[in-house]
Amino acid sequence: MNKKTLVIGASLKPERYSHMAIKKLRHYNHEVKAFGLRSGMVDDVSIDTELMPYKGIDTVTLYLNPTRQTTYYDYIIGLNPKRVIFNPGTENSEFYNLLKQNNIAYEVACTLVLLSTNQY
Numbered sequence: 001m002n003k004k005t006l007v008i009g010a011s012l013k014p015e016r017y018s019h020m021a022i023k024k025l026r027h028y029n030h031e032v033k034a035f036g037l038r039s040g041m042v043d044d045v046s047i048d049t050e051l052m053p054y055k056g057i058d059t060v061t062l063y064l065n066p067t068r069q070t071t072y073y074d075y076i077i078g079l080n081p082k083r084v085i086f087n088p089g090t091e092n093s094e095f096y097n098l099l100k101q102n103n104i105a106y107e108v109a110c111t112l113v114l115l116s117t118n119q120y
Contacts, residue, residue: 009063010034018063021111061085066092
């Protein structure tokens, strides 16, 4: 099943986990949108540098430390995704509570591992 995914903290650097996640999500045929500090392409995915009003986002996967996430709380909640994945290093109990208040599920997990083990 295709789960439209927004990668926040997307990077053009191949050694970054967000970059690997974009490639692996596409490998598994998920539609991917990406937001990062620098525009560019990762395979067929364009990295946006402006917050876009995407529709139909199933999953937001975070690659930002908790301090940097605060800027995006309202934006992510406004997208009304089904879930938010907090990859290693992004754990944030303050944001978990806000998501719960807005009936948005969250997972503390690694997107790459979820994909590799058919749990995405």
